[in-house]
Amino acid sequence: MLAHDLNDFRDLAEIHGTEAILDLLFPVYRQHLRKTKLKHLVAKSRCVAVEVAGPAAVQFQRSEQRKATESRKRRDVGTVRKIWRDQLLRVLTPEAVVIDTASLKRRQLAERLKVAKKRQRRMQKVNATLRKLVKSSRKQRIAAVVALGIDPGIAELLVMRGDGGTAGFDHYSLINTANEIRRLETRLAKCA
Secondary structure (H helix, E strand, O other), X not given: OHHHHXXXXXXXXXXXXXXXXXXXXXXXXXXXXXXXXXXXXXXXXXXXXXXXXXXXXXXXHHHHHHHHHHHHHHHHHHHHHHHHHHHHHHHHOOOOOOOOHHHHHHHHHXXXXXXXXXXXXXXXXXXXXXXXXXXXXXXXXXXXHHHOOOOHHHHHHHHHHOOOOOOOOOHHHHHHHHHHHHHHHHHHHHHO
C-alpha cells in the first residue's frame, strides 16, 4: 500500500517539479498510516472466535465489542490514508482543478429528494392498493403489491400486518418520509 502510494506520488512530483515537498511530507504520511495500522492490528489481535453456549453470552458480547472496535480501527486506517492522500495530492499538484462543492451538494440533495419522493409515492400506492383490496384474498393482495414493484417477501409482511390491523406502511412512516422531503426541500432552497 505504501509502496504503491509512493510510486503514484513520485510520478506526480516529477510531473509538477515538487519532489522536495514529497521528500518532506511522505515520511510524515507513512508515520501516521503506520501508527493507525498498528492500532488496527492491536484491536484485531484481541478478536477471538467465541461460540455462544449458556453462560458464555457475556464472553460473546465482549467478543462482539472487540470486533466492533477492530472494524472501527480498520475504517480509521482508510480515513487517515484518504485524508493524507488528498492533502499530498493538493500540495504536489499546485494547478489542480477546484471542485465546486456547492453545486455538488445541490446535486446530492436533489438526488436524495428525488429518492425520498419516489419512496413516498410507492408507499402511498401500496397503502391505497391494500385499502381497495381489503376484502380480497391474501394471495391477491400480495400479487397486487408485488405488481407495484415491492419485493415479494416485503409484500407478504405488509399484507400479513393487515390480518390483525392496518395493512401496508405505518402512518408514522409516511409522516417521517414527508418530513424528510420537507427538510430536503428547505436545505435545497438554502443552497440555491
